[in-house]
Amino acid sequence: MSQPLKHDANEQYSKNCQAINNFVVRFANTNGTGSASSNNMFAKAILRMGIPVSAKNIFPSNIQGLPTWYEVRISENNFLARRGGASEIVVAMNPQSLDEDIANVASGGFLLYDSSRALTDSQFRDDISYLSIPISAICQKEYQDPRHRQLFKNVVYVGALAALLNIEFDVLKSLVADQFRGKDKLITPNIYALELGYQYANQHFTCPLSIKVERRDLVNNRIMVDGNTACGLGAVYGGATVVGWYPITPSTSVIEKFASYCARLRIDPASGKRNYALVQAEDELAAIGIAIGASWNGARSFTATSGPGISLMTEFLGLAYFAEIPLVLINVQRAGPSTGMPTRTQQSDVLTCAYASHGDTKHVLLFPKDPAECFEFSALSFDLADQLQTPVIIMSDLDLGMNDHLCNEFTWDEQQKYQLGKVLSKKQLDEVKDYGRYKDTDGDGICYRTIPGTHPDKGAFFTRGTSRNEYAGYTEKSAEYVANMDRLNKKFSTASTLVPQPEIIEGKSMAPIGLIYFGTSSHAIDESRQQLKDHGLAIDTLRIKAFPFNNQISPFIERHTNIFVIEQNRDGQMRTLLMNELTIDPAKLNAILNYDGLPITSTFIVEKVLNTLALQQKSQVS
Amino acid sequence: MSFQKSKFHHPRLPVNDLGLNYRDYEGALSTLCAGCGHDSITSAIVQACFELSLPPHQVAKMSGIGCSSKAPNYFLNKAHGFNTVHGRMPSVTTGANLANRELTYLAMSGDGDSASIGLGQFAHVVRRQLNMLYMVANNGVYGLTKGQLAATADRGMKNKVGEQSLFTDIDLCVMALQLGATFVARSFSGDKKQLVPLIKAAISHQGFAFIDIISPCVTFNNHPDSTRSYDYVHQHITTAAVTDFVPVKQEITSDCAAGICEDICLHDGSLMRIHKLQPDYETKNAMKAIVDIETHKKKGEILTGLFYLDANGEHYHEINNTTDTPLNKLTQDDLCPGSRVLSGINDSFR
């Protein structure tokens, strides 16, 4: 069973990594083996010990059989982006990826592996320690049901990690109790499996290791949740009642969560009937068509999709823009078309969404950085869409949508009232003299709309695309078309005052460097700031939260000699958008572009900044 | 282009139960070609809505893109309308209907709009059993883009420039029957006597109602080689049954010999009286209706009339168990779970 080991952890390396509450654990599993929930339990246990933690799934576009990884970063400093680089401890459960996983252990780190199968000579590195546990053999002996033999392997290694990393066993027990509430029969066998691992580790290794966790009180009231759950819940709070959708990774769970919260929270108490309607449509064209029809008819409505779905929705986005129909679209961005990289993250739909569709169109975009903002923006987007009578696109991404993130708890202000925008009631229609659907009475580019069925004689109009006059009548007169297009532009300027303002952090003295970033790149910024400071460089930062751009963005760019626009796509799409929309000197905008499908790291950012500065210096010297 | 009609009307025009006259149901002046079948459909819709005493503002007029899809502009001025995008009217109507189950949804589409670009949306809105009336003005061509063959064009038919339809035609009634529509009929824009009662019954029907209306395009498909010309249709039309629509509360006056007459009670209590011209004709067997349609087609005949009616089928909101209050009338109090619930949800993420 267990082979003689060349290097055991107990040999106590002098070179062993030393770390308390600051290291990375990488789990290597096979897709479809049930590892997700135990890996998640591991991350949550750290959280419940009061230590900040982040977790990333790296998974293939496949249901069963391919390698998946789960990377947990434990960071007392609250550095919660993907750290990148090798991990202090790798739990290697997938023979397929074993060589790669061994290579991924940091020098001085640890490899926990299933020693039921012997390693080959070439799989031994002499700079790391091997924690060999015959996990399969243990499960083979303990369980009869083949499914249990597979599933409990995952629980056994979590139990072992508890001993090795100093995780409080009671915390794990309470997590199991929470996870299986209502399925109480499962609690005891799960705790038993945890104990099997825990005891094995205690008996065979010196526990804890030189890397370990210690209880802290650093989490406060933060929560750990994924962005899609937050978006789905935000839509419930924002009052969405009609949803059309078509499944696509990584957006599917937005709708699944919306549906499950609705099933709990949106049932009419008196009749038991549903206060919502959810249609799995035939495709994304229909999904957005449903949302548009419902919004036109005065219900709050949304759809969620990812890149390929955005492509299919573009004709309708143009219609909604021109016909001025409120619409909420949640775009969980991924890498490109077809399969393969689509289960990886990117921010590569920025330009597509900003200008989606034919004719002169532009759309309101919101860029949440974490699940708390996903919740906030998702609820807010319904107000914005109603106020502006136009599509509002929430630009999430796979990292944000599908990974758990530690963030502020969700909040809802009871005083906050839905902003339904300029919608005329029957009474108002009776009072208004010369109603025109597209008349800019208030001078902000936003006109008054009416909902079908409101008034027996007044306010009805025929909704169509581009060609209409102020009274919604058909027109092909150039002057009327131009007037309408200019008003739409005015409305877009109004939008820039209503959308969330950028978050600007500037030191007392002006830093020469300004970083501009948005969305999930935010997670790497604090750490980058720290690392650049270690290099003697002070930076100011601006986080873009929305498009159209707020008027604080140009001055920020003007104030700094060197601007870095950080984004997760190849073509510098946000940089292009800034250049296109603002009157600024494009030469000032350096691009930092991460597009390998993995969440951006501070190491990457810092390296790019330093390289660019070095190059600039060189060219000044020569 | 559209022109508004003069609001003046004769004070002695007959009025309906709502005190409205026929002209209250009209729309803008049509800009379609003189003689276009679509205009006859428009006037049949106006008459049907007037006779049914439908409050015009309780109707939503939905359409895609095409000459036929322009038609909603020419009826029911007091109703909101939505000229959506080509082939996508069914999804927009789905959303609208989900948002407010109380309005009457009158949808106009073309054969290009529904049988080609929008075939997928057509199929799925039938499956969904949306409570609406879906009308297709079937002229065998794309009128608005100047006469290309539509997928409903009979195989072998030639359009005006002599291009022949080489492939199997799509029969939208057959598709609707196969996909479970609860009201399926075919009619001819030139036969108001048949069309008006069908539209009235279809509006009263609670569920997905489909009427395919042969509607000749005088400009691009009215030549001798066409199977959608007025002459051809007049010569080849055959009617399975003549239908009367008897509104709720009204006495049945039309006499009808026993055995060849069938009364079907609609959901709202009104009656559909069917005078069978063909003795073995029945309206409760979708499979037989498909066979009938195809058999007549093989003989070169266009079968019209009510093909199928299931007055008790469930529609979308019944299937979904949607609350009775239209979703667009629910308020923040009904919809927002509030901060207390949220703090419980927060706890589930700790």
Ligand SMILES: Cc1ncc(C[n+]2csc(CCOP(=O)(O)OP(=O)(O)O)c2C)c(N)n1
């Ligand atoms: C996406 C898209 N493709 C093409 C067109 C051009 N187009 C407008 S109407 C039409 C065909 C309309 O045919 P049909 O639905 O039969 O209506 P008809 O004019 O015959 O009543 C086409 C192809 C369009 N508007 N949108």
Ligand code: SF4
């Ligand atoms: S082109 Fe044909 S379908 Fe279009 S309006 Fe003229 S006659 Fe009617």
Ligand SMILES: [Mg+2]
């Ligand atoms: Mg046509």
